[in-house]
Amino acid sequence: DQQVKQNSPSLSVQEGRISILNCDYTNSMFDYFLWYKKYPAEGPTFLISISSIKDKNEDGRFTVFLNKSAKHLSLHIVPSQPGDSAVYFCAASAGNTNAGKSTFGDGTTLTVKP
Amino acid sequence: DVKVTQSSRYLVKRTGEKVFLECVQDMDHENMFWYRQDPGLGLRLIYFSYDVKMKEKGDIPEGYSVSREKKERFSLILESASTNQTSMYLCASTFSGATNEKLFFGSGTQLSVL
Numbered sequence: 531d532q533q534v535k536q537n538s539p540s541l542s543v544q545e546g547r548i549s550i551l552n553c554d555y556t557n558s559m560f561d562y563f564l565w566y567k568k569y570p571a572e573g574p575t576f577l578i579s580i581s582s583i584k585d586k587n588e589d590g591r592f593t594v595f596l597n598k599s600a601k602h603l604s605l606h607i608v609p610s611q612p613g614d615s616a617v618y619f620c621a622a623s624a625g626n627t628n629a630g631k632s633t634f635g636d637g638t639t640l641t642v643k644p
Numbered sequence: 645d646v647k648v649t650q651s652s653r654y655l656v657k658r659t660g661e662k663v664f665l666e667c668v669q670d671m672d673h674e675n676m677f678w679y680r681q682d683p684g685l686g687l688r689l690i691y692f693s694y695d696v697k698m699k700e701k702g703d704i705p706e707g708y709s710v711s712r713e714k715k716e717r718f719s720l721i722l723e724s725a726s727t728n729q730t731s732m733y734l735c736a737s738t739f740s741g742a743t744n745e746k747l748f749f750g751s752g753t754q755l756s757v758l
Binding site: 532534561562564566571572573574575576579581619621623624625626627628629630631632634635636637 | 648653675677683684685686687688689692694702734736738741742743744745746747748749750751752
């Protein structure tokens, strides 16, 4: 059973608009969440993270929201830019788990149209 | 900036061949990881190492082995390649493996087993 799900395989938005990427999880022990961005022919790179003690974390145009009761997190990109077009992975980890043992979602491919 | 280098971008091998995938990081990280990325399945952990000569199985170790003789280098070995091992392989590293650490990824090796 997949513990981290990104139910939208793809998302297309217009430049300047908001992009909202969603991630759901089932394991209530997860307490740290990260988003990674992956361009074609490159490895994923860290984008933003959030601890379960918070419900929001912001870094420039990127904001991650965490709703623990719904076991849901979302990544907001405002305003979206064509350079944001990439695959976005959500990852979750629990307790003292090694960071590399995080559980990853399948990824959502974001396309930002000029 | 941390650099994680994977020796090959593309590899084509035949069924039954022994395959070596090499990964080198340049930031003295303790932890190194091998993942495979498949459509619809996200990133799945194959093996990881938290120190020289130390290794632990990840979620899908069957058919793979690893070697870490030096801190900066982590090798993934397919003893007898099979077609179901055709995949994108990603190497990553972190300093201590703490839950809230971000992973640094290489650019990946696309392996095709014919």
